[in-house]
Amino acid sequence: MLSVKNCFIRGSVVRYVQLPGEEVDTQLLQDAARKEAVVSTR
Numbered sequence: 001m002l003s004v005k006n007c008f009i010r011g012s013v014v015r016y017v018q019l020p021g022e023e024v025d026t027q028l029l030q031d032a033a034r035k036e037a038v039v040s041t042r
Helices: 026-040
Strands: 007-010 013-017
Touching: none
Parallel strands: none
Antiparallel strands: 007 013
């Protein structure tokens, strides 16, 4: 989170975050989102 430049937070919801593309592990992010989706559908 140290590379976050712009962020607007309302309550506990992050509305906008801009990260450099080369700093983000997209494969890990996609896998985590899939796992969360499976857990939330139970």
